[in-house]
Amino acid sequence: MQKYSLRKFINDVHLWLGLASGIVLFLVCLSGTLLVFEDEIKSFFTDDFVVEATQGEKMSIELLSDKLKEEGDITAVTLPATAKEPYLFSIKTDPKQRRGSTYYVNPYTGEYQKELKSSLDGFFMTMFRLHRWLLLDIEIGRPIVGIATIIFLILSISGIVLWFPKRLKWKNFKPGFKIKFSANWKRINHDLHNTLGFYACIFLVIMCLTGLCWSFQWYRDAGSAVLGAKIFGNRGGGPKVSSSLAKDAKVVSVAEILEVVNTELAYEGQIRLALPKTETEVYTITKNDASGRSPVITDKLVLDRDGTVLKKEIFDEKPLNVQVASLIRPLHLGDIYGSFSKTLYFLACLIATSLPITGTLIWWNKLQKKRKRKKGKALRLETV
Structure with a gap:
């Protein structure tokens, strides 16, 4: 046997x-x-929103926001790494929305279009x-x-x-x-x-x-x-940071905020800017290095409304265990290296x-x- x-x-x-x-x-x-x-696959079946980089100077975020304010509550804007891509505005068209809708915006003309629904x-x-x-x-x-x-x-x-x-x-x-x-x-x-x-x-x-x-x-x-x-511990953005400015303190424009961002994170890449809505809220910014090893790895800044850096997180400076925990989602989806x-x-x-x-x-x-x-x-x- x-x-x-x-x-x-x-x-x-x-x-x-x-x-x-x-x-x-x-x-x-x-x-x-x-x-x-x-x-x-979905983008293949939807029309592209074309942006020509030869249409003059880009409009300010404030001016573009004014053009979009009738659409709803603007929560964030994503600025691409290249000049031929549109800005992406996140807008809550309904207070019940959790993430809001995405609007494609031509930064040179102010023309915009709500994200098209794909047939798929x-x-x-x-x-x-x-x-x-x-x-x-x-x-x-x-x-x-x-x-x-x-x-x-x-x-x-x-x-x-x-x-x-x-x-x-x-x-x-x-x-x-x-x-x-x-x-x-x-x-x-x-x-x-x-x-x-x-x-x-x-x-x-x-x-x-x-x-x-x-x-x-x-x-x-x-x-x-x-x-x-903690796995998925940063979904809510971590501990909430509030503004320390007095009510009559001077605040800077979004363009000046972006100057601080590009000084602190001195590389080309996509920037996502969460806009403050009240006097106690601050700017939360993430930026991806376009020449980096991964399109999903971002560095983070928290700026007060006067441009003061309240918090700075560089991904490569985090402990290895924290890096791994924050990459669980891209490791599962497979988009960690594009x-x-x-x-x-x-x-x-x-x-x-x-x-x-x-x-x-x-x-x-x-x-x-x-x-x-x-x-x-x-x-x-x-x-x-």
Whole structure:
């Protein structure tokens, strides 16, 4: 009788967890694949808001704000790194709005246009709900997806263990790096599962570890404790900073505020400026280095209305644990290094979508092979 080894146990865990979660993982991975390039796909189906950089001097933020004040309450403005892109004004057209609507504004002419709705908005919202909650109620769908994600993490780790050959020699490793397309379809299917799973594994592990932060509060708390920094802790902008100016104190224009920003953060990049609404509020600014390694990494300034620097946060000067905690979202979405990392994530998600299919086929082929063996053995016994 063959000994039940640790490798056999890992194989059984990999097999039965994969079969049990296959449909859920297929749906979550498929929707995740489509969501990687959501912004790029939606923008392809909407008209561009063209800005000519030869139309004279740019208008001031105050003047542009006056042109937009009838649209609603202006909360922030984003200034692009290049002259040929529009300003983006965030405007709450309804007090109940949490984030507001985006308006594209030509800084040279003052012409503006509300962000156009794409014909694919509904489709991608459905994909988002499928990815996060399987189109179910949040309280039901979220834990199901969370449990499936834990299973996928176990599958990824056990899959890597099974990828290693029993005898650790180079000639035994080589088949695991390539797909033998000249073989029959069963071998090709096996190689697609084994080899592509190996190449995608590191990205799938990152997606699982970060994705669980949205599924379970206990996991988010545990992750914060391990990192020593709160995950999603800066969503509200951190501790609220209030103005220390007297009521009759002199305040500066937005243009002068931007001069301070470009002095403190002396590089070219996109600037997002949250505008103060009352005398006690201040300017909150984030800026991204256009020549930096990541489009999602930003430095932060908090300025009083007279241009005094109240707070300055340079991302590269933060402790590593704080940096990691603040990058959970881009690490999960794949946009941490822009189009390059998005492409890698798209391919990894595409492979992940195929794994439940190829894995099920491997199991089915082995099952059929066992049945044929039993049938052949039974026929031989009958002839005897």
